[in-house]
Amino acid sequence: MKQNQxxxxxxxxxxxxxxxxxxxxxxxxxxxxQFRQICSDLALARSRQYSPALIERLxxxxxxxxxxxxxxxxxxxxxxxxxxxxxxxxxxYENSKYIVASTLAFWGLGLLAFLWVLIAPQHIYWFxxxxxxxxxxxMYDPAGSVQTDSRSAGQDVMMFGYYVYNNIGIAFQMFGGxxxxxxxxxxxxxxxxxxxxxxxxxxxxxxxxxxxxxFVIGHGSFELMAIVIAGAAGCxxxxxxxxxxxxxxxxxIKKSGMSVLPxxxxxxxxxxxxxxxxxxxxxxxxxxxxxxxxxSLGWFWVLHxxxxxxxxxx
Amino acid sequence: MQYQGFDNxxxxxxxxxxSINLQPAGLxxxxxxxxxxxxxxxxxxxxxxxxxxxxxxxxxxxxxxxxFIVSWGYYIFFEAKNGxxxxxxxxxxxxxxxxxxxxxxxxxxxxxLLRPADAFPFAYALGMLVMFFGSEFKxxxxxxxxxxxxxxxxxxxxxxxxxxxxxxPGFSFSTEEQxxxxxxxxxxxxxxxxxxxxxxxxxxxxxxxxxxxAVTMLKRYAQYFMGQEV
Numbered sequence: 001m002k003q004n005q006x007x008x009x010x011x012x013x014x015x016x017x018x019x020x021x022x023x024x025x026x027x028x029x030x031x032x033x034q035f036r037q038i039c040s041d042l043a044l045a046r047s048r049q050y051s052p053a054l055i056e057r058l059x060x061x062x063x064x065x066x067x068x069x070x071x072x073x074x075x076x077x078x079x080x081x082x083x084x085x086x087x088x089x090x091x092x093y094e095n096s097k098y099i100v101a102s103t104l105a106f107w108g109l110g111l112l113a114f115l116w117v118l119i120a121p122q123h124i125y126w127f128x129x130x131x132x133x134x135x136x137x138x139m140y141d142p143a144g145s146v147q148t149d150s151r152s153a154g155q156d157v158m159m160f161g162y163y164v165y166n167n168i169g170i171a172f173q174m175f176g177g178x179x180x181x182x183x184x185x186x187x188x189x190x191x192x193x194x195x196x197x198x199x200x201x202x203x204x205x206x207x208x209x210x211x212x213x214x215f216v217i218g219h220g221s222f223e224l225m226a227i228v229i230a231g232a233a234g235c236x237x238x239x240x241x242x243x244x245x246x247x248x249x250x251x252x253i254k255k256s257g258m259s260v261l262p263x264x265x266x267x268x269x270x271x272x273x274x275x276x277x278x279x280x281x282x283x284x285x286x287x288x289x290x291x292x293x294x295x296s297l298g299w300f301w302v303l304h305x306x307x308x309x310x311x312x313x314x
Numbered sequence: 315m316q317y318q319g320f321d322n323x324x325x326x327x328x329x330x331x332x333s334i335n336l337q338p339a340g341l342x343x344x345x346x347x348x349x350x351x352x353x354x355x356x357x358x359x360x361x362x363x364x365x366x367x368x369x370x371x372x373x374x375x376x377x378x379x380x381x382f383i384v385s386w387g388y389y390i391f392f393e394a395k396n397g398x399x400x401x402x403x404x405x406x407x408x409x410x411x412x413x414x415x416x417x418x419x420x421x422x423x424x425x426x427l428l429r430p431a432d433a434f435p436f437a438y439a440l441g442m443l444v445m446f447f448g449s450e451f452k453x454x455x456x457x458x459x460x461x462x463x464x465x466x467x468x469x470x471x472x473x474x475x476x477x478x479x480x481x482x483p484g485f486s487f488s489t490e491e492q493x494x495x496x497x498x499x500x501x502x503x504x505x506x507x508x509x510x511x512x513x514x515x516x517x518x519x520x521x522x523x524x525x526x527x528a529v530t531m532l533k534r535y536a537q538y539f540m541g542q543e544v
Contacts, residue, residue: 001541002540002541003540003541004540004541005541035330036330039328039330039331039332040331040332042332042334043331043332046332049489049493050540051493051496051497051500051536051540052493052496052497052500053500059334059335060467062328062330062332062334063334063336063414063466066328066414066415066416067396067416070415070416071396071416072394072416072417072418072419072422073419079419152371153372154369154370154371154372154375155371156375157371157372157375157376158371158372158374158375158378159375160375160379161374161375161376161377161378161379161382162375162378164378164379164382165378165379165381165382168382168386169382169386172386172427172430173430175427175428175430176427176428176429176430176431177430177431177434178431179428179431179454179458180431180434180440184430184431184434237428237458250457253457253458254457254458254459254460256458257424257428257458257459258420258424261420261423261424264427265423
């Protein structure tokens, strides 16, 4: 069959196909059939060596059909929540080795820094510059105005914004930077753990442990463990490039990327919770004992969930 | 994989039993799209900052939240709908899976969360470098998510104008040659006049005419090959 005849015979059908309307029920019912027909037209046009313009046009129609038929479901917070409750524990189970290694690295180095500065208080100035140390001291000074009841509601919201922007930003940076052979995840993880350890020891040294620990215990469970998880996720992507095993590197990175995605979604939700707690609960003027009790319960719950996730995947 | 000429089309086999070609988008057009998106993002942040400025400390906090959402969520939000951000839409680009299907939400999130790696150490330098390894122009995020960016509308070739009187050539052309002539006739309108003549004059000796006359002659042959009744 010559090309022009082929076009004349099918032109009307192609026209109709390109004007797809999802709201028309009858149309939707016959759409897959129409799509397969167009696919066969394209195959025919190819094998009959019709002109590039015609092949191009049919090619476009097929692509258009694919867009409608294989459409994705779009983006919703419900979806994120589903990932958090279902896929997240499973991903913890699948990547439990990385989670454990990351946890040990984070807490191990943090403890090291803590003990170091506790034994040799002046060494804090080796790691952190005096300006910053002063600032931190004033933040947790019981006589000061930063973490006390003199803070207004507006400032609470401001700090919430800051925690969202800064902490979740760090977690995402770690995840993305992990693709740089793991360095981008490992370095911030270790840096933050050392920093955190050194600071806590210094706060103990100057005697502000009461306001400090009552402040951090509430949100620390969510925040610190989320950072650990984000670090583990980033590291896995990086290491899969370094050591792809039997897979090609491009397949290895694809596989590891998909397997750690629920981890970063989980860390995101945890950090969101942490930001709420940090901005509105940790800074409130409740007695320390209440904060300690609630904070401990939070720690227990988070660790329990993470343990169950890593161990059983639920 | 089928014919791989010096155009950069990729052929993908579909479950429907036919293969389609996709044209991956290169560095320049994606950089333009990025700049447009960058402007849109700046605009969104600017508008919010005008409003939130009146809210004092709380406004500052909300501003940071907006800043966070726009800088991380902008791409995810738009690409999750149909693989197009406003910038990509402007240049008719689209994110698709490796097999040409619309991307899944997981892939969109992954490809956009890996932007820090592509942006390392500045201005997407590493991402640009990685794009040169492979014919699909994938940055690191694309590699990990199994996606690529393609032109969703390829260059629109004009079908041969039906009003041209077909003419049977006095001698025979092979199928390949016929396809070349049809291809020429279809692309003719997108070429400059000088270029049209230059190409048509390649056959000047065989068809015994030059320039405008040769172009018309080839168009009439093309019409004949495509099956217009004489």
